[in-house]
Amino acid sequence: MIKSIIESFSNLFAKSETINYPYEQIAKFKNYRGLIEYSADECIFCYKCEKVCPPDAIVFKPTKEKNRLYEYNPNLCIYCGECVRNCPKEDLALWQSEKKPKII
Amino acid sequence: MSIVFSFMLGFFAPIYGGIFYGIDRVLKAKMQRRKGPPVLQPFYDMLKLFSKTKFIVNAPHTIWMIFYFLSLWAVVFMIFFGGNLLYIIFGHLLATVFFIISGYSVNSIFSQLGSNRKLLSVVAYEPILIVNAICIYLVFGTFEISEILAAPNNFNSLVFTFLSLLFVVPTVLKLSPFDASKAHQEIVGGIEVEFGGVFYELVYAAKFLEMIFVYSFIFILASNDYIFGTFLVVFSFFAVALVDNSTARIKIDSLLKALYMYGFGLGIVSIFWILLCCI
Amino acid sequence: MKKTITIPLGSQHISLLEPVRFNFSCENEKITDVDYNVGFVHRGIEKACTEKFEYKQVGYVVARVCGLCAITHTMAYTLGIEHILNIKTNKKIDYLRILMLELDRIHSHLLCLAHTAENSGFEGMFMKIMGDRELVMDIQEAISGNRVQFDFVCIGGVNRDISTECEKLAFTNLALLDKKVDDLIGKFTSNWSTALKYKNIGALSYDDAFNFNALGPLARAAGAAIDVRAESSILPYKEVGYKMILGQNGDIYDRNLVRLKEIKNSILMCQNILSGLTEGEILVKFKGKPNGESFTRLEAPRGEIFYYLNANGTNMLQRVRIKTPTFSQIPGMVEIFKGSDYADAPAILASFDPCMSCTAK
Known part of the structure; x- marks a missing residue:
């Protein structure tokens, strides 16, 4: 008990461990897993990413024109990065950024 | 003190009590290395609680609680008008009994357990308050607060009274380790659990009044030396917050044992100390 | 009446x-x-694993069974499916897996300790332990890139290698945490109010530990040497400095101490792994579809976790059966509750470290 009292007292003069969040940003680590980004020019439309995605966040939607359209739902995404690992043109067609999804 | 000033002190007690409570919360946050809420948080809470639906579980429940708040406020008025110490103690007891009855009047098991435990904690701290009132009487020869505050400082003879009152402060304010009557994690706040909206705000404001009640007891120990009295209050405020931060909640029967052994024991020691060494 | x-x-x-x-x-x-x-x-996870998701995706699904032992669930599944697919992983992968498992154990134990403190009304201690826990969370976040659901383990290896920066961060944070745990042991043992609240409260005797099938820290606090890490050689625990920690009385106080000492042991293991880590492949290529069945036992922070997998040569598994440690602890829990005070019930409950999402799945 004495130890805890001494620590509580010394904590009065210590820096707080929490931050004033919305005004101060949280420090992110390098290689943080963020949004999946896609480049239509490089994509070869093998649909591997669609197939491996566990929550079906990546879907190739058929359009009126012949080729299919890439659609990514960041709210479904679990940021596991499985799609990127399975992509034959990793880092060119599909890559994982460090961005956060927009808060609506 | 002029009557107007006393009246103002009593009337605005819930307001500046709220500021003390806010300071208490910031202090506790600092002790836990958190940023903590702003000092005016109790008033933001108040605004929010006012905007909520006025839900009443049953009429007696709320009415007893309003009695509790009003009689506690009356006790605070009595303190600032320099009333009789014994009347104040029994007035506070009456207020607490109202609160306990209010807890018993609903069917919620948590509220009833809270009432049980509150009753036991009253049984534990009330004798200590009375023994200490006797000590104050032995030293100053009066129960009137206005006369005590005019008397010369005689803190040497009241050292043990002060120590024994330190046991009462966390019990009345329901702070750890003596907070079994509130027991947030066990009985979800005890009696407080069934109040909502404006009525909870009254319970919340009653906490500020309880704070003023117990700390005024400590303040009068320094009699006419107001600076020393303030120091005593600040010291006990710190000590109680520190102990609150570094202890777990003990069970109600351990609470009874601890208060009777140390609190009441120190009160008896105080009587002997005054009778044998100081007079 | x-x-x-x-x-x-x-x-x-x-x-x-x-x-x-x-x-x-x-x-x-x-x-x-x-x-x-x-x-x-x-949530019907076992059913979803056999009907909605392919065997390569199931690892990410079972991670969602529990937030705290996310790594352990994926690990157990991955080890099982690797056994069916006959994949041999190299030393580096094994070590990286143990590293994450032990980091997971540290932060799960710290959460349990914090929760026990909070439930016995000790808010200062709760805040302190939760603050210290950030040190481990930071290491995990730096290594895996995610804060809660790490998705670090995949079939055939791990998803990420450890960079030198992560290693440095891990070493400093673990050394810091080691000191803090020593400090915590001091604070848990020399406090009058916690002694009243923890000593001889919620005690599970040595015999009852066996009778009620107690697992994990609960059994070890009662003195029963039950630990999959010592019994199975599926992961090379003996090489990294594993030590069995046993208590005596099986009360809350002993459970806390066992957890604290296990954290110290885990820190030592993590330091050993980090200093002995070699260069090497982190992913083993594999082919084919699973056919056969496997049983996997693994020591989760709360006790033994059991996975039964049955595959029939298609992409979908036939059966995924998960038995979580809390499931086995409930009979013991109920027995302990009888005869104790209601005032102790929340603290006893927290000291069991129950995970209901695990149990209900």
Whole structure:
């Protein structure tokens, strides 16, 4: 008990461990897993990413024109990065950024 | 003190009590290395609680609680008008009994357990308050607060009274380790659990009044030396917050044992100390 | 006239992290009988694993069974499916897996300790431990890139290698944490109020530990040497400095101490792994579809976790059966509750470290 009292007292003069969040940003680590980004020019439309995605966040939607359209739902995404690992043109067609999804 | 000033002190007690409570919360946050809420948080809470639906579980429940708040406020008025110490103690007891009855009047098991435990904690701290009132009487020869505050400082003879009152402060304010009557994690706040909206705000404001009640007891120990009295209050405020931060909640029967052994024991020691060494 | 009162604890209660319902029949505040219900968060994960998701995706699905032992669930599944697919992983992969498992154990134990402190009304300690826990969370976040759901383990290896920066961060944070745990041991053992709240409260005897099938820290606190890390050689625990830690009385106080000492042991293991890590492949290529069945046992922070997998040569698994440690602890829990005070019930509950989402799946 004495130890805890001494620590509580010394904590009065210590820096707080929490931050004033919305005004101060949280420090992110390098290689943080963020949004999946896609480049239509490089994509070869093998649909591997669609197939491996566990929550079906990546879907190739058929359009009126012949080729299919890439659609990514960041709210479904679990940021596991499985799609990127399975992509034959990793880092060119599909890559994982460090961005956060927009808060609506 | 002029009557107007006393009246103002009593009337605005819930307001500046709220500021003390806010300071208490910031202090506790600092002790836990958190940023903590702003000092005016109790008033933001108040605004929010006012905007909520006025839900009443049953009429007696709320009415007893309003009695509790009003009689506690009356006790605070009595303190600032320099009333009789014994009347104040029994007035506070009456207020607490109202609160306990209010807890018993609903069917919620948590509220009833809270009432049980509150009753036991009253049984534990009330004798200590009375023994200490006797000590104050032995030293100053009066129960009137206005006369005590005019008397010369005689803190040497009241050292043990002060120590024994330190046991009462966390019990009345329901702070750890003596907070079994509130027991947030066990009985979800005890009696407080069934109040909502404006009525909870009254319970919340009653906490500020309880704070003023117990700390005024400590303040009068320094009699006419107001600076020393303030120091005593600040010291006990710190000590109680520190102990609150570094202890777990003990069970109600351990609470009874601890208060009777140390609190009441120190009160008896105080009587002997005054009778044998100081007079 | 009824002589007992019924106190409900749950399904929503301040002292609970997850939904579980206990109905205590009490005489005054003495508990005489307990009725319980754990199935509030059933999500049908076992069924989903066999019908909706392919075997490569199931690892990410079972990680969502539990937030705290996410790594352990994926690990157990991956080890099972690797056994079926006959994949041999190299030393580096094994070590990286143990590293994450032990980091997971550290932060799970710290959460349990914090929760036990909070439930016995010790808010200062709660805040302190949660603050210290950030050190481990930071290491995990730096290594895996995610904060809660790490998705670090995949079939055939791990998803990420450790960079030198991560290694440095891990070393500094672990050294810091080691000191803090020593400090915590001091604070847990020399406090008058915690002694009243923890000593001889909620004690599970050595015999009862076996009778009620207690697992994990719960059994070890009672003196029963039950630990999959010592029994199985599926992961090379003996090489990294594993040591069995046993208590004596099996009360809350002993459980806390066992957890604290295990954290110290885990820190030592992590340091050993980090200093002995070699260069090498982190992913083994594999081909084919699973055919066969496997049983996997693994030591989760809370005790033994059991996975049964059955595959028939298609992409879909035929059966995924998960048995979580909390499931085995409930009988013991109910037995301990009988005869103790209601005032102790939240602390006892927290000291069991129950994970209801795991149990209901």
